[in-house]
Amino acid sequence: MASSSSPEISNRVWTVPNILSFLRLGLVPVFLYLIITAQDALALLVLVFSSLSDYLDGFIARRFNQMTRLGQLLDPAADRLFIFAALIGLAARNVIPWWLFFVIVAREVMLAMLGIISANYGFGPLPVHHLGKVATAALFYALPVLMLGQAFPAIASVTDPVGWAFALWGAFLYWWAGFIYVAQSVRISRLPRV
Template sequence: MSIPNIITLGRILLVPIIIWAIASNQMEIAFAIFVIAGVSDAVDGFLAKRFNMASELGALLDPLADKALLVSIFVTLGIWGAVPIWLVILVVSRDIMIVGAVIVSWLFNKPVPMKPLLVSKLNTGAQVAFAALVLAALGFGFDSSPYEALLMAAIAILTLVSVSFYLVEWVRHMSTIDPQ
């Protein structure tokens, strides 16, 4: 178990704490934990690359930690009423579709090589910025609505483009299966 993997596991353990903070209307705490999670993501990535500590486990855990954090925050803020439900459904549905496609690929013994697309990285960046903005606005009481609207539009567009690219690639990959 490498140091980057331990940091990533720590980030996963922050998920229920941040959910508790949001559900308890402790938005300053939620924002602080979100910042800590973001810094830990950067640190574990730096350590893995800089000191050659990258591992297969880390390659699986890191995106899992990111998705667990973002999906949990979006769902909780959606339930809380701070994020429109349509955006929560869009973000969560994309991730469910991707995970579902990966599972189906495994079931057909045709695993899909996992490589994040640039549009997905941009989408994740927009989601992180949006979550940070919403948590900060709720925690520190400022109006962020014009920026939220821009980020929601970016997330919607990037999510739709991203899932379309993944779907096309998955269909292409799965079409190579020999019928029996």
């Protein structure tokens, strides 16, 4: 008897969740342009739309059994690219320091290397850990809150501390999740090859 807790993952490409993910990917350069040119209110609008479509694509995928292998790659790719675009744009404008950008990029480089190692052992991408999702969510809250202070300076005295709290906590959790992925990769590398 099949477990109801593990939904079927299909190889379909053209599903509503995947189309929403493609749309989000297409909005990344628009978002980066808006941040770099200090059009923060419009950038926030794009980010809100992206966040809502991110929630919607996950809901539709689960509710209507449209989970796909492509969606499992597109969704986190779009999330990461939005985070990188926000980091690059905000660092270029000296809203955040470049060290925060490098801390997050270094973790992503480490995960890319782990993916290559896992592939060499015949395994696909590592399963997403809940801590990694929490870290991504913290960064997803941090960057718009920091942008909000840029768009509306009158509230920056409130948004900046909240945004920095989420940013630092998110970066810490990002690396904590990264070390969990390292441990998973080590376990995989010790399994006998098929």
